[in-house]
Amino acid sequence: MAETLVASKTLVDVRDLKMHFPLTQGILFQRVIGYIRAVDGVTFSIERGQTMGLVGESGSGKTTIGRTIVRLYKPTAGQIMFGDEDLASMGGEELRRARQRVQMIFQDPFASLNPRYTIGSLIAEPMHIYKVASGAEIRDRTTELLSVVGLRPEYIDRYPHEFSGGQRQRIAVARALSINPEFVIADEPVSALDVSIRAQVLNLLQRLQQQFNLTYLFVSHDLSVVRHVADRIAVMYLGKIVELSDRDELYAAPKHPYTKALLSAIPIPDPQIEKHRKRIILSGDLPSPINIPSGCRFHTRCPMAQEICREVEPVYEAKEGREHYAACHFSEFVTPVD
Amino acid sequence: MGEYLLEVQDLKTYFKVKAGKVRAVDGVSFAIKPGEKLGVVGESGCGKSVTALSIMRLLPQPPAEMAGGSVLFDDQDLLDVPESTMRKIRGGKIGMIFQDPMTCLNPTMTVGKQIGEALRIHLKVSKDEAQKRAISLLEQVGIPAAAERINSYPHQFSGGMRQRVMIAIALACNPKLLIADEPTTALDVTVQAQILELINGVCSDFGTAVMIITHDLGVVAGMTDRVVVMYAGKVMETAPTDELFANPRHPYTLGLLSSVPRLDEVRHSQLRTIEGAPPDLLKPPPGCPFMPRCAFARAICRTMPPLEALPGNSAHFKACWVDVTDPQEQAYAEKRRQTRIEKVLAATNAQLASTQPVSEEK
Numbered sequence: 001m002a003e004t005l006v007a008s009k010t011l012v013d014v015r016d017l018k019m020h021f022p023l024t025q026g027i028l029f030q031r032v033i034g035y036i037r038a039v040d041g042v043t044f045s046i047e048r049g050q051t052m053g054l055v056g057e058s059g060s061g062k063t064t065i066g067r068t069i070v071r072l073y074k075p076t077a078g079q080i081m082f083g084d085e086d087l088a089s090m091g092g093e094e095l096r097r098a099r100q101r102v103q104m105i106f107q108d109p110f111a112s113l114n115p116r117y118t119i120g121s122l123i124a125e126p127m128h129i130y131k132v133a134s135g136a137e138i139r140d141r142t143t144e145l146l147s148v149v150g151l152r153p154e155y156i157d158r159y160p161h162e163f164s165g166g167q168r169q170r171i172a173v174a175r176a177l178s179i180n181p182e183f184v185i186a187d188e189p190v191s192a193l194d195v196s197i198r199a200q201v202l203n204l205l206q207r208l209q210q211q212f213n214l215t216y217l218f219v220s221h222d223l224s225v226v227r228h229v230a231d232r233i234a235v236m237y238l239g240k241i242v243e244l245s246d247r248d249e250l251y252a253a254p255k256h257p258y259t260k261a262l263l264s265a266i267p268i269p270d271p272q273i274e275k276h277r278k279r280i281i282l283s284g285d286l287p288s289p290i291n292i293p294s295g296c297r298f299h300t301r302c303p304m305a306q307e308i309c310r311e312v313e314p315v316y317e318a319k320e321g322r323e324h325y326a327a328c329h330f331s332e333f334v335t336p337v338d
Numbered sequence: 339m340g341e342y343l344l345e346v347q348d349l350k351t352y353f354k355v356k357a358g359k360v361r362a363v364d365g366v367s368f369a370i371k372p373g374e375k376l377g378v379v380g381e382s383g384c385g386k387s388v389t390a391l392s393i394m395r396l397l398p399q400p401p402a403e404m405a406g407g408s409v410l411f412d413d414q415d416l417l418d419v420p421e422s423t424m425r426k427i428r429g430g431k432i433g434m435i436f437q438d439p440m441t442c443l444n445p446t447m448t449v450g451k452q453i454g455e456a457l458r459i460h461l462k463v464s465k466d467e468a469q470k471r472a473i474s475l476l477e478q479v480g481i482p483a484a485a486e487r488i489n490s491y492p493h494q495f496s497g498g499m500r501q502r503v504m505i506a507i508a509l510a511c512n513p514k515l516l517i518a519d520e521p522t523t524a525l526d527v528t529v530q531a532q533i534l535e536l537i538n539g540v541c542s543d544f545g546t547a548v549m550i551i552t553h554d555l556g557v558v559a560g561m562t563d564r565v566v567v568m569y570a571g572k573v574m575e576t577a578p579t580d581e582l583f584a585n586p587r588h589p590y591t592l593g594l595l596s597s598v599p600r601l602d603e604v605r606h607s608q609l610r611t612i613e614g615a616p617p618d619l620l621k622p623p624p625g626c627p628f629m630p631r632c633a634f635a636r637a638i639c640r641t642m643p644p645l646e647a648l649p650g651n652s653a654h655f656k657a658c659w660v661d662v663t664d665p666q667e668q669a670y671a672e673k674r675r676q677t678r679i680e681k682v683l684a685a686t687n688a689q690l691a692s693t694q695p696v697s698e699e700k
């Protein structure tokens with residue numbers, strides 16, 4: 001473990017990841033009639049200690065990416081390099097060991113905690129599974145974890161239903177951290193929480209990142225939350241990353257019309273600004289990931305679409321600026337949001 | 339009377355449960371003028387939806403109990419009128435849109451029929467006429483090829499489209515008031531923008547007053563004239579939208595505004611939080627319900643402050659004893675906030691000092 005800590009700066013390197021779910025028909029003799037291309041060729045890397053934000057609408061494949069990285073799914077193609085190990089091709093004991101370094105926090109803290117377990121045993125469960133500690137040591141560590149996430153250690157023998165949403169999400173965080181992971185995938189960790197509680201959990205995640213040198217993949221549909229936590233941001237649309245860049249640059253100078261539309265769609269809590277904002281309203285809904293549009297997959301809703309967009313799929317490539325990638329034929333004409 | 343279309347006065351809605359009485363709405367007052375757009379903001383459990391459902395008398399009694407107050411609409415107290423009158427008002431004079439368009443439409447009826455149903459019941463039009471109007475309503479809410487789509491079933495529409503259908507139904511009888519309860523919470527941001535613009539546009543065209551309930555301050559900022567901020571079943575502050583955002587006077591409103599990360603602001607490394615969680619409405623704390631979380635709190639807050647107009651501004655009301663603009667009060671609150679943060683940090687640091695990372699123990 002000590003070697004990987006000092007080795008390269010890149011912790012996670014996802015290369016051309018694809019996750020296609022077969023659509024079947026018939027009960028006895030199932031045949032495949034098509035594929036849902038939930039994740040359709042995604043490449044990105046995350047540096048140690050950084051937070052990558054993954055943004056997109058529902059159905060864009062952002063949750064599937066998170067779940068595929070922890071190998072809840074077996075990817076259709078591609079590599080998930082974690083250090084020098086490829087999680088995508090692993091199986092059995094090897095995968096189990098590798099998973100110890102990757103943990104996940106789910107969206108809904110009402111569904112992700114087993115109601116029949118006390119929170120102490122919920123937090124201790126990963127430690128039992130990975131045998132990182134035993135007996136009294138586990139109990140000590142559990143109480144420590146509780147206070148680290150801002151809960152009273154006396155709560156250790158209570159059940160999840162005795163806690164509010166924000167407190168449950170803290171428990172889920174403690175559980176994820178119990179086996180000292182290096183990489184945490186947070187799938188919409190604050191979406192189910194109230195506004196005044198959201199800030200508490202976001203601050204907690206940031207504090208823990210500094211304390212434990214964690215690397216985050218932060219999946220969310222909320223661009224204002226992602227801007228707050230992420231160092232780099234990837235914007236997904238229909239299974240592909242359409243733009244990836246440094247946080248500030250993405251907001252100041254988007255290079256993809258979809259990113260721009262997303263940014264302009266977010267209401268800002270200030271009536272003066274809202275009155276003078278020009279909004280880009282996208283027409284229609286996200287197309288089905290079964291029949292992905294030809295050419296650029298965004299052309300059906302894009303306000304800038306031309307003939308070429310219908311026919312030729314734009315290359316996902318580096319644009320001007322530092323490490324700024326986008327997949328658009330006309331990225332140089334995308335203007336900042338006003 | 340006459341000035342206001344809807345006037346809610348001291349509304350109290352309680353729920354009887356085994357453990358006692360949940361005071362979901364506990365003395366709420368506000369008013370809407372004809373054509374005005376009112377935003378009701380608050381966290382889940384603050385009673386904003388129950389307020390809307392109480393106005394429409396849609397809560398089953400029991401467990402709900404209309405414990406007091408009045409809802410004046412068109413010179414009638416909606417809490418007093420017979421059910422038959424109420425049935426004419428619901429969908430006729432007051433339209434309502436709910437949060438989840440997936441569950442609000444009848445899956446066994448075509449959307450044309452569902453829109454026509456409202457027209458036929460309230461306006462007593464013929465089948466053909468209802469059909470014709472349904473098509474034009476669908477066109478108005480931006481559904482392409484409306485003449486064909488009226489024969490589709492709800493499952494053939496996406497979430498955004500279904501919400502459009504809901505809006506068409508709610509506006510079918512040209513109501514004077516539209517109550518929209520979290521109309522965009524279940525939708526994606528890009529679709530949310532479409533739907534908000536639609537509600538705004540259509541209601542301005544029809545001259546319909548809107549009461550929009552949401553937890554999102556951004557939504558309120560963009561489309562309302564006035565805002566009511568609710569907390570734990572009570573109104574904390576109400577003011578014209580511009581005034582409320584420029585000059586918030588209640589500590590809870592201040593906290594809400596500063597705890598959301600904003601796209602247009604410089605990024606701060608830490609968000610300001612409101613510590614703690616909303617109170618249990620079975621046993622509400624005596625006095626101001628926000629007191630346990632409030633940095634400005636003091637002894638007098640154990641008595642609930644009245645909702646009063648600010649001196650010199652008759653449109654801006656707040657229920658708070660403290661003048662949050664007073665620099666002395668601010669310094670006091672800042673000091674309390676700091677000591678609280680330090681206390682938490684000291685506790686975790688003490689724990690951390692004794693923490694041995696497991697990997698090193700091995």
